[in-house]
Amino acid sequence: MGSALDQLDRFTDEPTKQMLRGLIKRKEKYENYRKQSLKWLVAAAVCAVSFCLFAVGKGLGRNGILAELLNDSIYLFWILAAAFAYSTAHYFKKKEEKAEGDFHKLRCEIIQKSTDLWPQPEEWKSRETVFKVMKQHYDINLYFESK
Template identity: 45%
Template structure:
């Protein structure tokens, strides 16, 4: 458990601390998958553009639109096949990370909104309700998790 969450001694009970830690873990997974997805998308875009420019400059222009030769060169070369396979693998990996990112985003926002909706149960007395603001401020300041509003 995070040090900041553990130090919420009289502000929250153990179950609330576990919920806060769970939201933090989901957010970190979501951000990690989002970063990996972006990297794979940029790799695929850059690799695809570079291969397109290479193919146009060194295969299409010198052969003066001889489609049969260009297709033969594209399919017959092991180097071209490897590059296309690598770009395809980058696309598939980006797609995989995008699905994971969406899954963890949905789980993260679900847990976050659950804490917001159950805040009256988690901090029932007026004294604890004041402590709730401190907990929300700490989560916003330290972990950039907004627990004040349900919207993203």
């Protein structure tokens, strides 16, 4: 994380680098929650499809769906597994949305304060270098506030 940011010593001061480090950490946190949410959503879908395939293979519904669901515990296992995976995906989705909001808020703050962070005309030119490094190495757009 620090290698590309450490190369910016001559273009930024220490408080600005701390803000950029915080932005990178928030992006990594957001990306991690996004991956976790997707992983658990896929797990929920796999459990639901497995339940359906298992139910069709065993002929669920011939003697009454409720009676068969209560008689065979494997059905309960698949239902609970799918419910658990879905609720975990929902939990991580909420965390993802909060982390995305925090990330976007700090990113917009840096964009809005860029005139204060690089006040001199020669420093303003170095701002372009910092923004390019953030875009190329961390995929963080500091040019525009829109997502």
